[in-house]
Amino acid sequence: KNEVEQSPQNLTAQEGEFITINCSYSVGISALHWLQQHPGGGIVSLFMLSSGKKKHGRLIATINIQEKHSSLHITASHPRDSAVYICAVNNYGGSQGNLIFGKGTKLSVKP
């Protein structure tokens, strides 16, 4: 079993829909990261969370440490949100970039 599991693997949505991507992990962590990877391959860090909730524009990320679960929400989705979203965790006590990655959720938003 992978230490970081994401669901769903693939997601197709219509423009304007509310989207949720889930991430569960089985290790003790110091932080959880949400990353976005566009078809060209580049990776952008969206959020780094250790508790609670963060919001940036139409993106919201939440984490429940007790349940070892995080969600990434996209409100009013747009075709430009089409990308692979990757959840990654820092093992507790590990260095910042020593991440364990989920396999990613491929999101396609249709106009």
Add this chain to the structure above:
Amino acid sequence: DSGVTQTPKHLITATGQRVTLRCSPRSGDLSVYWYQQSLDQGLQFLIQYYNGEERAKGNILERFSAQQFPDLHSELNLSSLELGDSALYFCASSVTWGGGVNTGELFFGEGSRLTVL
């Protein structure tokens, strides 16, 4: 633009060869991290350097090595290349090394795509 520069963007080589990938971190960032993204393994952490010293090691093969130079740029050396080494290699940088304390986000380069034929 993340401020992290990776070269080359694309590289095609043959089995048994050796290549060097280069990463220049964001100005002021002391930590550099290397990752491999392959179709079968997904993203994996390889190694981290902080201010010239190795800080953490992940799933890095013995055929691979890295170093960070005094100007803080880093190089990842891949030798005796095999078909399975074909992958996207990313580097990322951050201000500090963390050590269990979260001090900020990571900034990723665009990646170097290595194809081994």
